[in-house]
Amino acid sequence: MPLIRDGKIVEDSWVLLDDEAELPAKGDVILSLNRLKKDADTIQTRGGRTGVILENDVDEEDLAAYLPQIDLVALTFPAFTDGRAYSQARQLRTKLGFKGELRATGNVLADQATFLCRVGFDSFEVDNGQSIDVWNKALRSMSVAYQRGYDGEQATRDSNPSSQGKAQPTLA
Amino acid sequence: MYRYDEFDATFVSERVVQFRDQVERRVKGELSEEQFRPLRLMNGLYLQLHAYMLRVAVPYGTLNSRQMHKLAFIADKFDRGYGHFTTRQNIQYNWPKLPDVPAILDNLAEVEMHAIQTSGNCIRNVTADQWSGVAADEVEDPRPYAELMRQWSSLHPEFSFLPRKFKIAVTGDEADRAVIAYHDIGLRLKKNSAGDIGFEIFVGGGMGRTPMIAARVREWLPKSELLGYLEAVMRVYNLNGRRDNKYKARIKILVHELGAEEFTRQVEEEYARLDVPQGLPSDQELERIAAYFAPPAYEDLAENDADHTQHLVDNKEFAEWVERNVAPHKVTGYAIVNISLKPVGGVPGDATSGQMRAIADLAQKMSLDEIRVTHEQNLVLPNVRKHDLFAVWQELKEHKLADANLGLATDIISCPGLDYCGLATARSIPISQDISNRLGDIKRQRDIGDLKIKISGCINACGHHHAGHIGILGLEKRGVEYYQITLGGSGDENAAVGQIIGPGFSSETVTDAVETIVDTYVDLRQNGETFLEAYRRVGAEPFKEAVYATH
Ligand code: SF4
Numbered sequence: 102m103p104l105i106r107d108g109k110i111v112e113d114s115w116v117l118l119d120d121e122a123e124l125p126a127k128g129d130v131i132l133s134l135n136r137l138k139k140d141a142d143t144i145q146t147r148g149g150r151t152g153v154i155l156e157n158d159v160d161e162e163d164l165a166a167y168l169p170q171i172d173l174v175a176l177t178f179p180a181f182t183d184g185r186a187y188s189q190a191r192q193l194r195t196k197l198g199f200k201g202e203l204r205a206t207g208n209v210l211a212d213q214a215t216f217l218c219r220v221g222f223d224s225f226e227v228d229n230g231q232s233i234d235v236w237n238k239a240l241r242s243m244s245v246a247y248q249r250g251y252d253g254e255q256a257t258r259d260s261n262p263s264s265q266g267k268a269q270p271t272l273a
Numbered sequence: 274m275y276r277y278d279e280f281d282a283t284f285v286s287e288r289v290v291q292f293r294d295q296v297e298r299r300v301k302g303e304l305s306e307e308q309f310r311p312l313r314l315m316n317g318l319y320l321q322l323h324a325y326m327l328r329v330a331v332p333y334g335t336l337n338s339r340q341m342h343k344l345a346f347i348a349d350k351f352d353r354g355y356g357h358f359t360t361r362q363n364i365q366y367n368w369p370k371l372p373d374v375p376a377i378l379d380n381l382a383e384v385e386m387h388a389i390q391t392s393g394n395c396i397r398n399v400t401a402d403q404w405s406g407v408a409a410d411e412v413e414d415p416r417p418y419a420e421l422m423r424q425w426s427s428l429h430p431e432f433s434f435l436p437r438k439f440k441i442a443v444t445g446d447e448a449d450r451a452v453i454a455y456h457d458i459g460l461r462l463k464k465n466s467a468g469d470i471g472f473e474i475f476v477g478g479g480m481g482r483t484p485m486i487a488a489r490v491r492e493w494l495p496k497s498e499l500l501g502y503l504e505a506v507m508r509v510y511n512l513n514g515r516r517d518n519k520y521k522a523r524i525k526i527l528v529h530e531l532g533a534e535e536f537t538r539q540v541e542e543e544y545a546r547l548d549v550p551q552g553l554p555s556d557q558e559l560e561r562i563a564a565y566f567a568p569p570a571y572e573d574l575a576e577n578d579a580d581h582t583q584h585l586v587d588n589k590e591f592a593e594w595v596e597r598n599v600a601p602h603k604v605t606g607y608a609i610v611n612i613s614l615k616p617v618g619g620v621p622g623d624a625t626s627g628q629m630r631a632i633a634d635l636a637q638k639m640s641l642d643e644i645r646v647t648h649e650q651n652l653v654l655p656n657v658r659k660h661d662l663f664a665v666w667q668e669l670k671e672h673k674l675a676d677a678n679l680g681l682a683t684d685i686i687s688c689p690g691l692d693y694c695g696l697a698t699a700r701s702i703p704i705s706q707d708i709s710n711r712l713g714d715i716k717r718q719r720d721i722g723d724l725k726i727k728i729s730g731c732i733n734a735c736g737h738h739h740a741g742h743i744g745i746l747g748l749e750k751r752g753v754e755y756y757q758i759t760l761g762g763s764g765d766e767n768a769a770v771g772q773i774i775g776p777g778f779s780s781e782t783v784t785d786a787v788e789t790i791v792d793t794y795v796d797l798r799q800n801g802e803t804f805l806e807a808y809r810r811v812g813a814e815p816f817k818e819a820v821y822a823t824h
Contacts, residue, residue, distance in 0.1 A: 182311050182394065184434025188511045191431050196546060212295065212312055219430035231303075242291040245284050247424040250552040251431070258280050258558060 106202075106224040108237050113226075115152055115173060125149070131175055134159055137167055144170060154206070157185040161192045168199055176222075178207035187220045194221035194252070211239040219246065219253035274335050274643060275420045275565045277385040284427070285382045288389060292316045293375040300372070315395055315433070317388030318374060322695050327366045327374060328391040329381060333401035333419035333443075334362035334646040341633035341644055343384040345626040351377050356629070358614060358622040360686060360737055361440075362400045362646040363391055367693055395433045396426035396507075402444040402451045403647040406566060407609055407655045409601040413462045413470050415445035417563040418499060421554065425500050432507045436514035437522035439507075447766065452648060454478045454486045454768035455740060457524045458506060465493045472499055476506060476536070477528030480734035484770045485525040488533035490540060497559065501549035502540075509539050569641040569656060574606020578660040591666055593719070594677035599662065602655075610640070610654040610665055611647075613676040613684060617713035618706050621687045622650030631672040639665055648737075649686055651679065681718040682726060682791065683709040686737050690730025690747060691754075699747025699754035700780070701730035707784045712791065721791055723803045727762075740764030742805050743787060744771040756783040760790070760816060761808045774817050786820050793819040 104113040115129045120136050124143060131152040137144070144151050152173030153164065164174070174193060176186035186205065193199040204224040205217050211231045218240065227236065246255035277285070292312075299309040313319075317328040329344070336344075344364055348356045351373050352366040359365055369377060381387055391398050399422045406414040422441060426432070432439075443460040444451040453459025459475035471493045478487030494502050513531075515521045528536045554562075585592045600609040612632065614622050624632075632652060636644045639661045640654035647653060657665055669675040678684050685708060688694065690701030705728050712718060727741030731748070738744030744759035755777040762771025778786050791804075793816050798807045808816075 181308065182434050183516060184394075184432070185512055185516075187431045187434065188508050191508075195548065210308060212308075213434075215428070216430045216433055235298075235303075238294070239291075242294070243284070243287050243428065245280055245287070246430070247284070247427055248429055248552070249554065250548070253430065258554075 102226050102228045103233075104224060104226055105233065105236055108233075108240070110233050117154065117175075129172075131173065134163065137171075141167060141170075152202075152204075155189065157183065157189070161189055161197060164193075165197055168197060171199075171201060173202040173204060174199060175204040175206050178205060178209055178213075181208045181210050181213065183208075187216060190217075190220040190222055191251075211236040214239040215243050215246075215253070215255070219248075219251045219255070221252060274337060274416075275332075275562065281385070281424075282382075285385070285387050285389075288316075288387065288428070289375060289378045289382055292378065296371065296375055311393055311434075314393035315390055316374075316378070317391035318371075319392060320695065321367070321693055322691075322697075323693070324368050325371055325374070326693065327369045327377060327388060328359070328361075329364050329366070329386060329388045330391045330398040331363050331386075331646050332423045333399055333405065333416055334403050334648075335405075335416065336636075336644040336646065337642050338633040338637035338644070340384045340386055341629050341636065343380060343386070345629035345633065347377055347380055348626040348629065355623055355625045357620075357689065358624065358646050358650050358652070360648045360650060360688070360735060361391070361398060362403070362648055363398060364646070365689075367689075389427055392438070394435045394437050394439075396422075396429065396435075396439045396441065399423055399426065400440070400442045400451060400456075400648060402446055402449075403645040403653050404450060404600065404609055404655065405445060405645075406568070407602050407604075407607075408446050408448075409603050410448065411446045411603065412464060413445045414566055415443040415460070415462055416566045417559070418460070418462075418472075418496070419443050420562050420565070421500065421559070422503070425503070432511055435507075435511055436516045437519070437524075439510075439524065441503075449764075449766040449768070450647075452737070452740060452764035452768070455480055455484075455737070455764055456487065458503070459487050460499075462496070463493070469495070471495050472502075474502065474506075476540075477525040477533070478768075479523050479525040480737060480739050481523065482520060482732045482734075483525065483529075484734070484739040485529065486768050486770065487525075488528055488536070490533070490537040497553065497556075498549060500554070501547055501552055502544055504552055505540050505544035505547060509536070509543055513539075568604070569643075571604045571607065571641075571656070572658070574604075574658060574660075576605050578606065578658070581659045581662055584663040588663075590677070591663060593715070594666055594675055595662060597677045597681065597719075598679045606659055608657050608659050608662060610657045610662070611679045612652040612654065612669060612674050613678050614651050614674075615678060615684050615709070616673060616676050617678075617683055618710045620702050621685050621705055624652075628672050628674060631668065632674070635665055635668055649684065651684070677715065678718060680723050680725070682712040682721050682724045683718060684725070685709060686725070686727040686741070688729050688736035690728075690736075694730060694735075696733060697730035697747070698732070698749040699730050699756065701728045701736055701745075701747050704728055704745060704747065704756065704780065704783060708787050711784050711788055721795065721804070723805070724791070725763075726787070737764060738762070739770050740768070741771055742808070743790060745783065745787070748777065754780050756780065758783070758786060758790070758820075760813055761805070763805060772813060774813055775821060789819050790816050 129150045150172040154175040319326040442451040442456040445462040474491035475487035641656040645653035687705035691697040728745040729736035729738040746757045757777040759771030
C-alpha cells in the first residue's frame with residue numbers, strides 16, 4: 102500500500118504484526134494495543150522500533166504508560182466520514198505530547214489531507230488510486246486557516262504564539 | 274457588519290478552487306459519488322428529487338444590499354428567478370446545474386459569501402437572533418461571537434467529520450428568537466451576579482424523530498473562553514457520539530444516554546485539561562471582529578415623528594402593519610421592520626429576484642444597508658427611521674411584501690416537503706397554502722392573535738413542527754400522505770415540545786382540523802390569553818374533543 106510522507110511516496114519499513122504472529126527479533130513492527138501491553142517487556146529488548154495501531158474507541162490515555170517506547174502510532178479511518186481519529190490524533194499530540202510518527206490508515210483520501218496534517222498526522226497510507234500529485238495539490242489547496250493552536254502549513258490570522266513565525270497574510 | 278479582509282477572501286476563494294477541482298474530478302470519474310457526496314455537502318450542494326439544490330450560507334442571517342442584489346442575480350442567471358429563505362437563516366436555490374455551481378460560488382465570493390458547511394456532518398452555519406444589535410432589550414450584541422464561531426468552525430481540522438450535523442445558535446437577549454433550546458449548542462449572553470457578561474451554555478437540543486430540549490451545561494462562562502469550551506464539547510461528542518445509527522448520532526442522544534450530569538462532567542473534565550489560551554483568539558483579534566459590529570451612524574432623533582404619527586391616524590392598513598410587523602429599536606427614533614414572506618396562500622420563505630432587489634434597495638436607502646433573514650423565513654430591515662416607515666411600507670406594498678401578519682396564523686413555517694425534498698414523506702407547502710387561505714382573512718387573523726403554525730414534510734422536522742403552537746408533521750402510509758398534529762410546542766425562552774393529539778388526518782381534512790383547533794381556542798380563551806397560554810391552562814382535551822368529534 103503506498104505510503105506518503107513529506108509529500109513523497111516512500112518505502113514503508115513498518116510491518117503490521119498479527120496478534121498471533123511471533124514477535125520478530127529485528128525490524129519495525131506495528132502491534133495492537135493488547136499485544137503491546139502483553140509483550141511490553143520483550144519489546145524493550147528486541148532490535149527494531151515499535152509502533153501501535155489504535156482502534157477508534159480506545160482511550161488514548163490507555164497508551165500513555167507505553168508511549169516512551171513507541172515510535173509510531175497508527176490511527177484508523179474505517180470510513181472517510183468517520184472523524185474520531187482526528188480527535189485521537191489531537192489528543193496524542195497535545196495532551197500526551199507524542200512526538201513520533203502519526204500515521205493515518207484505512208479510508209484515507211487526498212481531500213482530507215489538510216485536516217489530517219493540521220491535527221498532527223505526518224504519514225498516510227493511501228489505498229484508493231489517488232496519485233501523489235492529487236495528494237500534494239490537495240495539501241496546498243488552502244494556505245490559510247482560522248483555528249489557532251492547530252499545527253500545519255496554513256497561516257492563522259492572529260499573532261498567537263502558536264502561529265508566530267509562520268507566514269502572515271497582510272491585513273487589509 | 275463583518276467585512277472580509279484579505280485573509281477571509283483568500284480562504285473563500287481557495288475553497289472555491291478546491292471545490293471546482295473536486296467537481297472536475299467527479300465529472301471525470303476520479304471521485305466516486307460516495308466519495309464526492311460528503312465533499313459536495315460540505316459545500317452546500319444537495320442532490321434533491323428533481324435537481325441539485327444549493328444552500329448558501331447567510332452567516333447569522335445578516336446581509337447587506339450588495340449581497341442581496343447578488344442573490345437576486347444568481348436567482349435569475351442560474352435558477353428560475355427566485356430563492357427560498359429557510360429556517361436556518363440561509364437561502365436555497367432549487368434548480369442549479371452541477372457544472373454551474375463553481376461559477377455560482379465565484380459570484381458569491383465576490384460579495385463575501387459562500388456555501389461552506391451549510392450541509393454535511395460538520396458544524397453548520399451559525400444562527401442568531403435576527404434582531405441582534407438592535408433589539409430594545411438586548412444584554413449584548415451576539416454577532417461578534419457568531420462571526421468568531423463562523424470563522425472557527427470553517428474547515429475545522431478536528432471537527433469536520435462529526436457523527437452527524439451540528440447546529441449552534443446564539444442570542445444576546447432574555448427573549449429567545451433564535452430557538453436556542455432546540456439546537457445542538459444554544460448560547461445565551463447574560464450577566465452573572467457580579468454584573469459581568471458571559472455565556473450560558475445549553476447542549477443537546479434538537480428536533481427530528483426524538484425532539485429534545487437542550488440541557489444547561491454551564492450557567493456562566495467568561496465570554497473570552499467561548500472557543501475553548503466549544504472545543505471541549507465538540508471533542509467529547511466527536512469521540513463518543515454514536516456512529517452506528519444515523520438516527521442516534523446527534524449530540525442530543527449522547528447527552529440523553531449519558532445523562533446531562535455525566536455529559537457535563539466529561540465536558541468539564543476535558544475543558545480542565547485543555548490549554549485553553551492557546552486556542553483562543555487574541556484580544557486584538559476579538560476587538561477587530563467586534564469593531565465591525567459597532568453601531569452604524571445613527572442620527573440623533575426624537576422619540577416620535579410627527580409625520581409618522583399622522584400616517585398612523587390617517588391610514589388604518591398602515592397602522593395595522595406597524596402594529597404587527599414593526600418592533601421597538603434600541604436607538605431612539607428608529608424601528609425594526611419585519612418583512613413577511615408569507616403572503617396569504619403563498620409559499621413560505623420564497624422571494625422573487627424582483628422582491629430581493631426591492632428589499633436590497635430599501636435597505637440601502639432606509640436601513641443603513643442592512644437586512645436580516647429570520648429562522649421564521651421572513652426578512653428584517655433592522656435600522657429604519659420612524660420617519661421613513663410609511664415610505665418603506667408603500668414600497669413593500671408595491672412588491673407584495675407588506676402582509677401585516679407577522680406572528681399570526683398565516684405566518685407559517687413550512688419546509689419544502691415532497692415538492693422538492695428527496696427525504697420527504699408528504700407534501701408540506703400545499704398544506705401550508707391551504708391553511709393560509711383558510712385562515713387568511715386579516716380581521717380573523719388579528720382576532721386569533723399570536724399563533725405559530727409549523728409544518729414539516731417528514732420526521733426530520735426542518736419545518737420545526739415540534740416547536741409549533743400547532744405543529745403538523747406529514748407522513749405516509751401505504752402510499753397515502755397523512756398528517757399528525759401536535760399542540761403546545763414552543764421555541765422561545767419557555768421552550769416545549771408539542772404533544773401529538775391523536776390519529777392523523779388526510780391532506781383533505783387536516784386544514785379542517787386546524788381550523789377546528791383555532792375555533793376551539795377562540796371559544797375558550799379568557800382575558801385576552803394567547804393560544805399558547807390557553808393551551809397551557811386547559812391542556813389538550815378540549816381540542817381533542819372538538820377535533821375528533823367532528824372528524
Ligand atoms: S422536514 Fe423532511 S421533507 Fe422537510 S425539508 Fe426536512 S428532510 Fe425534507
